[in-house]
Amino acid sequence: MTAYRTLSWQGNALRLLDQRRLPGTLTYVDLTTVEEVAEAIRNMTVRGAPAIGVAAVYGLALATQHIVAIRSSSPLNDLTQAATLLRQARPTAVNLAWAIDRVMRLALASASLPLAEWRDGLLAVAERMAAEDVETNRRIGLNALPLIPQKAVFYHHCNTGALATVDYGTALGVIRTAHEAGRQVFVYVDETRPRLQGARLTAWELQQLGIPFALVVDGASAHIMRTKRVDLVTVGCDRIAANGDVANKVGTFNLALAARAHAIPFYSVGPTSTIDLSTQSGEDIPIEEREAGEITTIEGIPITAPNTPVFNPAFDITPAEYITAIITEIGVVYPPFTANLPWVVHPT
Amino acid sequence: MTAYRTLSWQGNALRLLDQRRLPGTLTYVDLTTVEEVAEAIRNMTVRGAPAIGVAAVYGLALATQHIVAIRSSSPLNDLTQAATLLRQARPTAVNLAWAIDRVMRLALASASLPLAEWRDGLLAVAERMAAEDVETNRRIGLNALPLIPQKAVFYHHCNTGALATVDYGTALGVIRTAHEAGRQVFVYVDETRPRLQGARLTAWELQQLGIPFALVVDGASAHIMRTKRVDLVTVGCDRIAANGDVANKVGTFNLALAARAHAIPFYSVGPTSTIDLSTQSGEDIPIEEREAGEITTIEGIPITAPNTPVFNPAFDITPAEYITAIITEIGVVYPPFTANLPWVVHPT
Numbered sequence: 185m186t187a188y189r190t191l192s193w194q195g196n197a198l199r200l201l202d203q204r205r206l207p208g209t210l211t212y213v214d215l216t217t218v219e220e221v222a223e224a225i226r227n228m229t230v231r232g233a234p235a236i237g238v239a240a241v242y243g244l245a246l247a248t249q250h251i252v253a254i255r256s257s258s259p260l261n262d263l264t265q266a267a268t269l270l271r272q273a274r275p276t277a278v279n280l281a282w283a284i285d286r287v288m289r290l291a292l293a294s295a296s297l298p299l300a301e302w303r304d305g306l307l308a309v310a311e312r313m314a315a316e317d318v319e320t321n322r323r324i325g326l327n328a329l330p331l332i333p334q335k336a337v338f339y340h341h342c343n344t345g346a347l348a349t350v351d352y353g354t355a356l357g358v359i360r361t362a363h364e365a366g367r368q369v370f371v372y373v374d375e376t377r378p379r380l381q382g383a384r385l386t387a388w389e390l391q392q393l394g395i396p397f398a399l400v401v402d403g404a405s406a407h408i409m410r411t412k413r414v415d416l417v418t419v420g421c422d423r424i425a426a427n428g429d430v431a432n433k434v435g436t437f438n439l440a441l442a443a444r445a446h447a448i449p450f451y452s453v454g455p456t457s458t459i460d461l462s463t464q465s466g467e468d469i470p471i472e473e474r475e476a477g478e479i480t481t482i483e484g485i486p487i488t489a490p491n492t493p494v495f496n497p498a499f500d501i502t503p504a505e506y507i508t509a510i511i512t513e514i515g516v517v518y519p520p521f522t523a524n525l526p527w528v529v530h531p532t
Numbered sequence: 533m534t535a536y537r538t539l540s541w542q543g544n545a546l547r548l549l550d551q552r553r554l555p556g557t558l559t560y561v562d563l564t565t566v567e568e569v570a571e572a573i574r575n576m577t578v579r580g581a582p583a584i585g586v587a588a589v590y591g592l593a594l595a596t597q598h599i600v601a602i603r604s605s606s607p608l609n610d611l612t613q614a615a616t617l618l619r620q621a622r623p624t625a626v627n628l629a630w631a632i633d634r635v636m637r638l639a640l641a642s643a644s645l646p647l648a649e650w651r652d653g654l655l656a657v658a659e660r661m662a663a664e665d666v667e668t669n670r671r672i673g674l675n676a677l678p679l680i681p682q683k684a685v686f687y688h689h690c691n692t693g694a695l696a697t698v699d700y701g702t703a704l705g706v707i708r709t710a711h712e713a714g715r716q717v718f719v720y721v722d723e724t725r726p727r728l729q730g731a732r733l734t735a736w737e738l739q740q741l742g743i744p745f746a747l748v749v750d751g752a753s754a755h756i757m758r759t760k761r762v763d764l765v766t767v768g769c770d771r772i773a774a775n776g777d778v779a780n781k782v783g784t785f786n787l788a789l790a791a792r793a794h795a796i797p798f799y800s801v802g803p804t805s806t807i808d809l810s811t812q813s814g815e816d817i818p819i820e821e822r823e824a825g826e827i828t829t830i831e832g833i834p835i836t837a838p839n840t841p842v843f844n845p846a847f848d849i850t851p852a853e854y855i856t857a858i859i860t861e862i863g864v865v866y867p868p869f870t871a872n873l874p875w876v877v878h879p880t
Binding site for chain 2: 471491
């Protein structure tokens with residue numbers, strides 16, 4: 185287990201590592217209401233598709249603490265409101281909605297229980313989903329291992345490590361598995377503007393893990409792939425459509441274009457809960473736009489003139505044709521994705 | 533003429549707008565020695581291939597002020613040393629070497645003159661090159677005009693405006709010409725990490741010019757080209773090889789890949805002094821690597837953990853095959869560049 189803990193349940197509170205303060209300060213916040221959890225997801229105290237999914241179900245568990253009766257005038261009304269609040273915190277990642285749906289199905293199905301038992305059941309499923317996430321990431325790493333050469337130079341975007349999950353990580357988990365399996369690993373880490381998750385979080389995690397790397401600006405990827413050895417690109421995912429289009433942190437599509445131009449394999453890495461077969465293609469995935477201040481200020485200091493107009497999409501869509509394979513806990517999925525993705529989402 | 537002045541001669545000093553302090557502070561520094569000029573080029577007080585070329589020749593003019601005799605024990609020795617110092621300040625842009633060579637040829641050819649007349653001659657050619665740069669940029673803009681639709685959405689990288697030249701600008705000069713000619717112009721300006729020339733300089737210049745724009749992160753280009761209207765990409769250049777490969781600010785090649793994937797014309801814009809027929813291809817262009825602090829700190833504040841390893845190439849090479857045309861003051865050059873570039877460098 186990793187020394188730092190992205191999120192954990194403290195009996196009556198959800199404890200989050202405050203990722204906005206890394207790498208300078210390793211500090212935790214304890215949240216006791218669903219409103220606090222929704223705000224922590226929105227302001228990116230916790231981030232990463234798998235981590236916000238699990239944070240949200242703990243948020244529902246917190247909401248049940250404040251419910252005095254299941255069979256109120258409008259049954260389950262309070263919990264449904266809590267679920268709506270959490271769902272709206274960030275629209276692009278589907279893991280959030282997937283996790284909430286799972287808990288809400290149990291809440292509805294078990295509504296005939298006494299209040300305390302009903303509460304316990306929802307908390308138990310939250311705890312189970314947290315444990316599953318770690319196991320899922322381990323399996324993802326092992327499934328990826330046959331794709332990794334003995335000497336492997338990775339290119340990595342954003343943060344997909346222990347900090348983006350309950351523990352271990354997805355795309356960074358693949359790098360970690362390769363390192364732990366004795367592969368000779370080197371990683372180009374792009375800084376990932378505007379929030380600098382690569383510079384602040386991934387670089388820090390790689391230091392903790394003792395994996396050699398170099399931090400680079402986002403615009404250097406094509407140059408590096410043209411002039412240096414790069415064996416593969418591994419990125420995370422926030423939602424995978426039925427046709428294999430992938431929503432992920434803005435900049436991912438640029439990296440995919442650079443990889444294609446240099447015939448470098450490009451892998452999208454994530455749990456099957458990221459696959460949304462009800463979304464036909466990337467066109468149907470909502471792309472969150474965030475505030476201008478993320479670009480116009482750094483550490484609160486303005487870097488642009490006042491009133492500089494900004495367009496700040498937080499994610500992009502990488503079309504399926506640029507993706508070599510999708511690495512999941514069930515297995516590695518190759519094109520054609522429309523035919524092959526259903527086999528991992530509903531394995532037979 | 534633009535209200536702010538990138539560089540100007542003040543009788544016995546070179547006055548530079550300190551671009552490191554924009555957009556917060558509009559301030560100038562006066563330099564009186566060649567060492568100060570070399571340092572100002574290195575630390576990017578002045579930047580942009582055309583601007584550093586002209587700054588360098590003024591640097592030579594300053595060096596002559598301290599020369600007491602041309603026919604010293606080693607004739608022209610002091611000036612040759614000054615030229616070497618300036619040449620080494622930044623290795624990638626060829627305009628610097630081109631400008632220095634032109635002045636040194638005159639210095640050598642006119643070495644039989646009395647000292648004062650020799651000095652005057654070198655200063656006169658520096659003044660002439662500064663004036664030529666502005667005229668060149670105007671011609672570049674006019675040559676580009678037939679390529680610009682009535683409603684034109686540009687994508688622009690780094691800074692190529694008045695601040696990158698003596699006045700008016702190259703790629704940004706094209707946008708300015710289109711705006712002044714009544715075209716309905718909109719510009720996506722990428723911030724251009726690590727030095728943020730797009731966010732700090734280009735956004736500021738567009739505000740001064742009243743041209744509408746949106747500032748975006750470098751990683752957003754492929755997403756924007758996939759989901760929004762973009763009519764053309766215009767970028768500057770630091771050196772163009774004989775085969776049409778272009779060295780320019782890191783991130784340019786990524787932008788070219790995104791443009792190609794979306795069938796958007798990609799124009800490299802610059803004076804013919806940027807074309808270096810003695811360099812066969814991009815492989816032969818030296819790519820400057822700059823210090824880690826440009827990536828690990830912003831405004832002096834660390835954004836990464838201590839001892840984070842960094843790879844910081846300042847430029848990249850965009851292969852000729854990705855370039856729709858090269859826009860110069862002589863005309864628009866289309867592929868095949870190996871055949872067509874000599875016609876603008878040595879027009880018949």
